Amino acid sequence: MRSNSKILPVILAAILLLAASAIGYIKTSEKAQMPARILFQNNGGKVIFSHLVHHRDYQINCIQCHHEKGTDVMTVEDNKALDCGSCHPNEFNDEYINNHMDSFPNESYCVRCHHTEYEAIIFDHEEHKDYADDCYDCHHGKEIEPEPQKCANCHKGDDSGDLLSMRLAGHQSCTNCHEDMFDKGLSSCKSCHVQVDMTQYEGDFTSCNKCHESETRELVLPRMNAFHDQCMSCHEENEVGPYGPDNCNQCHITR
Ligand code: HEC
Ligand code: HEC
Numbered sequence: 001m002r003s004n005s006k007i008l009p010v011i012l013a014a015i016l017l018l019a020a021s022a023i024g025y026i027k028t029s030e031k032a033q034m035p036a037r038i039l040f041q042n043n044g045g046k047v048i049f050s051h052l053v054h055h056r057d058y059q060i061n062c063i064q065c066h067h068e069k070g071t072d073v074m075t076v077e078d079n080k081a082l083d084c085g086s087c088h089p090n091e092f093n094d095e096y097i098n099n100h101m102d103s104f105p106n107e108s109y110c111v112r113c114h115h116t117e118y119e120a121i122i123f124d125h126e127e128h129k130d131y132a133d134d135c136y137d138c139h140h141g142k143e144i145e146p147e148p149q150k151c152a153n154c155h156k157g158d159d160s161g162d163l164l165s166m167r168l169a170g171h172q173s174c175t176n177c178h179e180d181m182f183d184k185g186l187s188s189c190k191s192c193h194v195q196v197d198m199t200q201y202e203g204d205f206t207s208c209n210k211c212h213e214s215e216t217r218e219l220v221l222p223r224m225n226a227f228h229d230q231c232m233s234c235h236e237e238n239e240v241g242p243y244g245p246d247n248c249n250q251c252h253i254t255r
């Protein structure tokens with residue numbers, strides 16, 4: 001067994017060597033998958049961005065800029081990073097909406113925007129019978145509902161015809177007693193709606209404006225603003241590099 005004490009250092013050295021070469025490999029492959037400079041041709045005058053220098057010398061993590069899956073996941077994989085324009089187009093117009101699904105490597109990127117869906121309603125019908133004076137606090141009288149039944153028998157997904165959508169019919173009816181639940185805006189929706197784990201979700205996506213009152217471009221910045229914001233808020237925060245109204249041509253080469 002004594003010979004082990006001679007072999008051990010050798011094995012250790014070999015492991016160290018392997019580890020060192022692995023680190024070396026990671027470094028070179030990082031460089032290989034990372035363009036050193038990026039040229040943006042655009043209406044403001046072309047911009048040359050020192051990509052590699054920003055990462056290597058200014059020590060900025062990939063995901064700080066490439067935040068395609070949110071902040072907690074390493075996003076730059078398989079030698080790929082998405083164009084910012086995949087998610088920050090000039091406009092969220094029909095062309096974008098019809099084609100955008102094809103610009104992502106796989107479905108895990110979708111949840112960055114299609115980030116929540118509602119499943120069943122949290123509503124205890126039995127208990128509510130006691131809270132109300134009678135069934136007609138919520139159900140229509142006999143002239144509309146011959147007998148109490150599911151609202152969805154008549155109220156549908158959209159405001160079709162004269163009839164309120166299921167959403168408005170439900171909300172309006174619950175509001176009679178639960179106005180407070182709607183007061184807190186989007187953060188209060190989950191008092192009645194079960195939220196779905198989007199990584200498991202397989203249904204259709206609800207459009208943003210069913211839940212959000214703001215337009216999509218106020219939720220997700222359009223292209224130019226996405227670049228300007230990302231580049232300039234970092235510069236401004238750290239008081240480095242070009243930012244502010246007078247320094248346009250430190251990025252844009254006009255002429
Ligand atoms: C300071 C911000 C920043 C950092 C840090 C950064 N990138 Fe980028 N990267 C960009 C921008 C901006 C683009 C251009 C995207 C576009 O054209 O829409 C880009 C483009 C790329 C592209 C090319 C994408 C394409 O369209 O082909 C790759 C690959 C890439 N980055 C990888 C990386 C990797 C890997 C790291 C970390 C080692 C990294 N980047 C760090 C901002 C950054
Ligand atoms: C997979 C989609 C996706 C990609 C790719 C993407 N973004 Fe975003 N980005 C979003 C979404 C969604 C938001 C909305 C705010 C949120 O969810 O935090 C956002 C927000 C932003 C914001 C607002 C501030 C912030 O960080 O929350 C800036 C600036 C931004 N993105 C710039 C960029 C730039 C520059 C790139 C390319 C390097 C990029 N984004 C790539 C989806 C994406």
Ligand code: HEC
Binds near residue numbers: 134
């Ligand atoms: C607080 C409001 C409220 C009160 C009070 C109420 N209901 Fe309902 N009821 C509803 C809602 C909302 C639905 C639809 C639930 C759904 O679709 O999941 C419903 C559904 C029903 C259904 C259809 C159930 C099914 O699964 O097909 C029946 C039957 C019904 N109610 C009977 C009654 C009767 C009888 C009373 C009075 C004793 C009553 N309800 C009181 C709100 C109420």
Ligand code: HEC
Binds near residue numbers: 145146154163168170
């Ligand atoms: C048999 C069809 C039918 C069913 C079932 C039904 N509704 Fe309606 N609902 C109507 C009609 C028709 C109107 C329009 C009444 C009017 O204009 O006076 C209406 C109107 C409404 C309105 C608008 C305000 C009002 O009272 O006129 C609300 C809110 C509403 N329904 C909620 C509900 C809820 C909640 C349920 C289930 C508990 C439900 N409805 C079930 C047919 C139905």
Ligand code: HEC
Binds near residue numbers: 177178
């Ligand atoms: C007639 C009045 C009335 C109506 C209409 C009504 N509720 Fe309620 N609801 C109550 C009362 C009273 C309670 C129990 C006290 C409390 O928790 O606020 C309650 C409790 C609840 C709770 C549990 C709250 C908690 O904090 O645990 C939920 C969820 C809820 N209701 C959902 C609904 C939904 C969804 C509707 C519409 C379909 C609705 N309610 C319509 C009176 C009503």
Ligand code: HEC
Binds near residue numbers: 156
């Ligand atoms: C007091 C309970 C309650 C609250 C709070 C609430 N909802 Fe609802 N919501 C309902 C009911 C009841 C329905 C209709 C029943 C159904 O769709 O099964 C509904 C339906 C909807 C629908 C339509 C779903 C479909 O399948 O057509 C949307 C979208 C929706 N709600 C969005 C929201 C948003 C966004 C918020 C927060 C701002 C919110 N809700 C808060 C009770 C509530």
Ligand code: HEC
Binds near residue numbers: 107110
């Ligand atoms: C940058 C945000 C963003 C990302 C990432 C994104 N989507 Fe969308 N998607 C939208 C917007 C905005 C709409 C327009 C409808 C709306 O208002 O919700 C939409 C609509 C859709 C629609 C409905 C199209 C129609 O014709 O009504 C489908 C289906 C869809 N997206 C699938 C996907 C899939 C699959 C992915 C991932 C591979 C994805 N989306 C990634 C923002 C995004």
Ligand code: HEC
Binds near residue numbers: 208209211
């Ligand atoms: C089913 C409802 C629902 C749908 C559909 C939905 N959202 Fe949201 N969204 C929410 C809720 C709820 C929050 C607040 C989350 C919280 O505070 O916990 C939110 C928050 C956000 C935020 C964070 C900033 C803010 O305004 O609070 C962005 C950005 C966002 N959503 C973008 C989108 C985009 C883009 C779409 C469409 C592709 C979309 N959402 C579709 C419910 C929805």
Ligand code: HEC
Binds near residue numbers: 048058240241250
């Ligand atoms: C997360 C922070 C961060 C982001 C995002 C960022 N920068 Fe920088 N930038 C820096 C830092 C740090 C410096 C170094 C300034 C110094 O050392 O004087 C710098 C310097 C620069 C300079 C001058 C020196 C050089 O390297 O060229 C330019 C031009 C520049 N950035 C352009 C951009 C552009 C274009 C973008 C967006 C595509 C961007 N930056 C995004 C942090 C950032």
Ligand code: HEC
Binds near residue numbers: 042047251252
């Ligand atoms: C930190 C670097 C930086 C600074 C400073 C900067 N920009 Fe930009 N600008 C960019 C980048 C990166 C783009 C995106 C290029 C693209 O879309 O491919 C851009 C895009 C633009 C566009 C093109 C819009 C389009 O539709 O093609 C205009 C116009 C513009 N900037 C104007 C300005 C003005 C005016 C200022 C000064 C107030 C300014 N920029 C400051 C980096 C910068």
